[in-house]
Amino acid sequence: MTAILPLHPLRYRTVFISDTHLGFRGARADYLLEFLESMECETLYLVGDIIDIWEMRRRGLRWSESHNAVIQNILARARRGTRVVYIPGNHDEMMRDYAGMTIEGVEICMRATHQCADGRRLLVLHGDEFDTVVQCSRLVAMLGNRMYAWLIRANHWVNRVRQALNRPYWSLAAHLKHRVKNAMQYIANYEDALVHEAREAGVDGLVCGHIHHAELSERDGLLYCNDGDWVESCTALAESQSGELSLVDWIALRETLGVTAEAGKAERRKAA
Numbered sequence: 092m093t094a095i096l097p098l099h100p101l102r103y104r105t106v107f108i109s110d111t112h113l114g115f116r117g118a119r120a121d122y123l124l125e126f127l128e129s130m131e132c133e134t135l136y137l138v139g140d141i142i143d144i145w146e147m148r149r150r151g152l153r154w155s156e157s158h159n160a161v162i163q164n165i166l167a168r169a170r171r172g173t174r175v176v177y178i179p180g181n182h183d184e185m186m187r188d189y190a191g192m193t194i195e196g197v198e199i200c201m202r203a204t205h206q207c208a209d210g211r212r213l214l215v216l217h218g219d220e221f222d223t224v225v226q227c228s229r230l231v232a233m234l235g236n237r238m239y240a241w242l243i244r245a246n247h248w249v250n251r252v253r254q255a256l257n258r259p260y261w262s263l264a265a266h267l268k269h270r271v272k273n274a275m276q277y278i279a280n281y282e283d284a285l286v287h288e289a290r291e292a293g294v295d296g297l298v299c300g301h302i303h304h305a306e307l308s309e310r311d312g313l314l315y316c317n318d319g320d321w322v323e324s325c326t327a328l329a330e331s332q333s334g335e336l337s338l339v340d341w342i343a344l345r346e347t348l349g350v351t352a353e354a355g356k357a358e359r360r361k362a363a
C-alpha cells in the first residue's frame with residue numbers, strides 16, 4: 092500500500108475508535124496505522140475490541156508488523172501527552188480486570204463520560220452487554236426495566252460460561268450476518284437499548300462500538316454515536332475543536348487527501 096500521508100495532520104479535539112480486532116487476520120491495521128499517522132488529537136478513546144484476544148486464543152497469534160505499529164503509535168501518543176482512555180470490549184475483556192488502572196499512560200476503565208467542547212456529555216462504552224437485551228427485546232418491552240437490568244447481568248455470565256467451554260463469544264455482529272433480513276431490526280433494537288441506557292445515566296448522548304455499524308444520529312433528543320470498526324468499514328468518530336462530532340470514513344478520506352497531496356505535488360513541480 093502506498094502511503095498518502097497528508098502534509099499537515101488532521102487536527103481533532105477527540106477521536107474515538109473501536110473494534111480494531113488486532114491479532115485477527117481480518118483487521119485492517121494498515122489503514123488504521125495510516126489514519127493514526129495522519130491525525131493529531133488531544134484525547135483518544137479506544138472503545139473496545141482493540142486486541143482480539145478471543146480470536147488469538149482460538150486460532151493462534153496473527154500479529155503482523157502493522158498490528159505492532161498501531162500499538163506503538165498509541166503508546167507513543169500517550170507518552171507525548173495525549174490522553175488515551177481504553178474501554179475494553181468483549182473480545183479483549185481480560186483487560187477489564189485492569190479497570191481503574193493506568194498502564195503506560197493509558198487509562199483503563201469500563202465506561203467513561205466525555206465532555207464535548209460545547210458542554211454536551213456523552214457516555215462512552217463498548218456496548219456488548221446489550222446483546223442479550225436485543226436478543227430478548229420483545230420480552231424486555233413486556234417486562235420493563237428490571238428485566239432489562241437482569242439481562243445485562245445474564246449476558247456477562249452466559250459468555251463467561253461459553254468462554255470456559257472454549258466457545259466463541261456470542262456475538263451480535265456475527266449473528267447479524269446470519270440473519271441479514273432481520274439485521275436492520277437488530278441494529279435498531281441495539282440503538283434503542285443504548286439510548287435507553289444513556290437516558291438512565293442522565294447524559295446528552297453516547298458513544299459505542301461493537302456492532303461494526305458506524306452511525307451518528309439523534310433519537311428522542313439523545314445523540315447516538317457508533318464509531319464503527321476497522322475490519323470492514325474503517326471508520327472513526329471525531330470531535331472538532333468546537334465540539335462538532337462527525338464520522339470519519341477513512342477509505343473515502345484517504346482518497347480525498349491523496350488526490351489533494353498529488354495536486355499539491357503537481358503544483359510545486361510546475362512552480363519549480
Ligand SMILES: [Mn+2]
Pocket residue numbers: 139140180181182217219300301302
Ligand atoms: Mn464487541
